[in-house]
Amino acid sequence: MKSQHSQNYKAIRWQVTFFFLLSWLCQSVSGQIHYSIAEELRKDSVIANLANDLGLDIKDLSSRRFRIESNVSQKYFFVHLENGNLYVKDRIDRETLCRATPTCLITFDAVIENPFNIFSVNIEIRDINDNPPKFFYDTITLEMIELTIPGTRFALQTAEDPDIGINSVQTYKLSDNQYFTLHEKARADGSKIPELVLEKYLDRETQNLHKLFLTAFDGGNPVRSGSALIRIIISDANDNIPVFTKEVYKVRISENSPINSTVIRVNATDKDEGLNAQITYSFSKTSDNQLYTSIFDINPTNGEIRTTSGLDFETVQNYEISVEAMDGGGFVAHSKVLVEITDENDNAPEISIASLSATIPEDSPTGTLIALIKVHDQDSEDNGEVDCQIMGTVPFQLVLSSSTYYKIITTSFLDRENTSQYNITILSTDRGSPKRSTVKHIRLNISDVNDNPPIFKKSTYVAYLSENNLPGSSIYRINAYDPDTGDNAKIIYSIAGTHIKDIAISSYFSINIETGVLYAQRSFDYEHDKEFQIGITARDHGSPSLSSNTTLVIHIIDQNDNAPKILYPSAESSSSSLFEMVPLASEQGTLITKVVAVDADSGHNSWLSYHLIQTLETSPFSINQHKGEIRTTRIIQEKDDMKHKVVVLVKDNGDPSLSATVTLSLIVADHFQHVVPKLINQFTNEEPQSNLHIYLIIAVALISLLFIIAVVLVIISKCKDSKLPPTLAPLNTSLYSHVDPRMLSKFNSGTLPYPYNFCVTLDSTENDFTLIKPNQTAPVKNLIDTDDSDLRNEALKNTLSPDIPNEKQRLESLAIMFSEEEYYQNLLLK
Numbered sequence: 001m002k003s004q005h006s007q008n009y010k011a012i013r014w015q016v017t018f019f020f021l022l023s024w025l026c027q028s029v030s031g032q033i034h035y036s037i038a039e040e041l042r043k044d045s046v047i048a049n050l051a052n053d054l055g056l057d058i059k060d061l062s063s064r065r066f067r068i069e070s071n072v073s074q075k076y077f078f079v080h081l082e083n084g085n086l087y088v089k090d091r092i093d094r095e096t097l098c099r100a101t102p103t104c105l106i107t108f109d110a111v112i113e114n115p116f117n118i119f120s121v122n123i124e125i126r127d128i129n130d131n132p133p134k135f136f137y138d139t140i141t142l143e144m145i146e147l148t149i150p151g152t153r154f155a156l157q158t159a160e161d162p163d164i165g166i167n168s169v170q171t172y173k174l175s176d177n178q179y180f181t182l183h184e185k186a187r188a189d190g191s192k193i194p195e196l197v198l199e200k201y202l203d204r205e206t207q208n209l210h211k212l213f214l215t216a217f218d219g220g221n222p223v224r225s226g227s228a229l230i231r232i233i234i235s236d237a238n239d240n241i242p243v244f245t246k247e248v249y250k251v252r253i254s255e256n257s258p259i260n261s262t263v264i265r266v267n268a269t270d271k272d273e274g275l276n277a278q279i280t281y282s283f284s285k286t287s288d289n290q291l292y293t294s295i296f297d298i299n300p301t302n303g304e305i306r307t308t309s310g311l312d313f314e315t316v317q318n319y320e321i322s323v324e325a326m327d328g329g330g331f332v333a334h335s336k337v338l339v340e341i342t343d344e345n346d347n348a349p350e351i352s353i354a355s356l357s358a359t360i361p362e363d364s365p366t367g368t369l370i371a372l373i374k375v376h377d378q379d380s381e382d383n384g385e386v387d388c389q390i391m392g393t394v395p396f397q398l399v400l401s402s403s404t405y406y407k408i409i410t411t412s413f414l415d416r417e418n419t420s421q422y423n424i425t426i427l428s429t430d431r432g433s434p435k436r437s438t439v440k441h442i443r444l445n446i447s448d449v450n451d452n453p454p455i456f457k458k459s460t461y462v463a464y465l466s467e468n469n470l471p472g473s474s475i476y477r478i479n480a481y482d483p484d485t486g487d488n489a490k491i492i493y494s495i496a497g498t499h500i501k502d503i504a505i506s507s508y509f510s511i512n513i514e515t516g517v518l519y520a521q522r523s524f525d526y527e528h529d530k531e532f533q534i535g536i537t538a539r540d541h542g543s544p545s546l547s548s549n550t551t552l553v554i555h556i557i558d559q560n561d562n563a564p565k566i567l568y569p570s571a572e573s574s575s576s577s578l579f580e581m582v583p584l585a586s587e588q589g590t591l592i593t594k595v596v597a598v599d600a601d602s603g604h605n606s607w608l609s610y611h612l613i614q615t616l617e618t619s620p621f622s623i624n625q626h627k628g629e630i631r632t633t634r635i636i637q638e639k640d641d642m643k644h645k646v647v648v649l650v651k652d653n654g655d656p657s658l659s660a661t662v663t664l665s666l667i668v669a670d671h672f673q674h675v676v677p678k679l680i681n682q683f684t685n686e687e688p689q690s691n692l693h694i695y696l697i698i699a700v701a702l703i704s705l706l707f708i709i710a711v712v713l714v715i716i717s718k719c720k721d722s723k724l725p726p727t728l729a730p731l732n733t734s735l736y737s738h739v740d741p742r743m744l745s746k747f748n749s750g751t752l753p754y755p756y757n758f759c760v761t762l763d764s765t766e767n768d769f770t771l772i773k774p775n776q777t778a779p780v781k782n783l784i785d786t787d788d789s790d791l792r793n794e795a796l797k798n799t800l801s802p803d804i805p806n807e808k809q810r811l812e813s814l815a816i817m818f819s820e821e822e823y824y825q826n827l828l829l830k
Contacts (some may be wrong), residue, residue, distance in 0.1 A: 051084025129220025560654025
């Protein structure tokens, strides 16, 4: 057995032909390899090294997914990826595969990927003499009449040998006898029919039964043979045998012919008469005919052959039917009917997926392989020629890779955000008439890559926040959209920048990294901060991460949280009422003074209105609601009161409204010196029995004593440093003890009466005063915001001026500068 295997292996004919077709689209090579092997090779026998014959590197077979593709070949062959050898997988019986076909081929495709190549491999199965000739019947019975003429030939049953060529039946041999010889008749198709030839007359009375052995021999090495017993019964005379009109009948019939269709009618004749001329038709008893009896039927009387079941070209293309005609005397004639089945386009193309990538990333380059499909049509010729195309407008293309394989590749860049899934419809149509087609659907998913940054709907967002907000309150929600999916679409938010006005931005604002909600970290004051501009960054979780920026403008909305502030007259300059002089000759509408106020708020909250409160109906004064100007409402007469107290209310337009008040004392007189005695008398007459005099004397005495001590200490201190100015005269303490420098009267001209300033301390612990050089006169508007200490210094400076020669004149100056009523009130307070 080993020797036979070695001979079979050495007998393999290598017929390898490579046809290289270069294609820029396919980038693949199609070739054809031909091997020839004997049937019945032992399992795991090596046929050839397929990898070497294809010029492939054995190391790359596994990584390039080297394989063979065929339903038939995979049953009989396999490739070992470690050495590239093609092995026999199972017993190969040529007779089972191809029957009597002269050339028996098994075809399969050798497929390799990266790059993709397909090679067509044909393996020819050579016949070996593994089957002996065999007769269907072990015993052949013939009936002959005794009057049979010598030289008459009787056709015998042929032996069957499934082998082909030289291994099939080659010759017959008849056992030795004195009556019969064997003659081999050649048919038109090359086969031989054994014929029994009568050499001399028979004598039924001498011998009515003859037994002979017919042996069939094939041409194999070694020769195989098979035998059958021939029983010859001698009967009465029937000297003519039936004769068919044709030795071989040929007919073509469509595979779509209905059941019970007439295939052909055979005809045989017999020159005998009567019973010996009556012919009966039947199928010869052969192994093939046993199969055909389920497909065809013959009318025994007229020889008409009909179909009993459907025909299928794809299953069997040809039928060889043996027909015999027997007359009434037992003579038999044989004929052969060759039925050729013609193909009809009754099979739609078949589409199978050999390789498929169900998901590809959206950044796949043009030309990426999506799938490898195989298209096959069982029909033949034009009915089996198939054209494929992709239906619809999709970024894919079919590329012919071999006669039966197509590649589906991308033709442009993909965008998952535009289309996340494709249903690729492949239409396969044959060229038959009528055309048949098959549709195959392939679903392709596009996986996401991080190719889109987060998107803000606006480049700038505007938010509004009321001042005095609670820390931790939410301000605004920023929302960005990312068209990607999964982690590529997950967005985190952050505040761009680290400082606002040199202060860490985290002390102002914070943002929720997931929701984009912005929170205030402190309470804001509109009067301090009116607007913030902060950058917001949205960043996705992709790799690499992408981001976008936008600007959020936060406007602080003003609240009415500031009361009006009165600038003039200043309510802080004295604890008592402020004084203004009203000329006695004032006419109606004369401007007396103007109240000036401001509000730190803005908008409606800063609109101020001025009102007089606690005024009598007969009061000759009014105030402009919008300007704060106090004017006379009528002509002031001498009979009117000389002093009027006016309370001015300033309120804003907020909700709720906030306000401030200031009290003014208006003195009606052309000169203050005219009204001082009256004021003093009026003051003393109001409380004649009170202790006011006692309090006044004590206060004057204390103030005078403290003032004298302070002046002496200052003089001593100055004398040590430098000489005193010669113009400095002794001070009268009784005079200065009556001075309260906190209130400075305003003249219509808006200037002080003397261009001097005098500064003195009000603190009892300070015993120094300062002489300041004379200044130019200053307008009243410049004195609105000045400190009242400057006013007191000015007043005292004037009282010490050497231009006033005596104490009486100093008193008059003080009376001019200060309100008498204010003066006495201050004394009482002290």
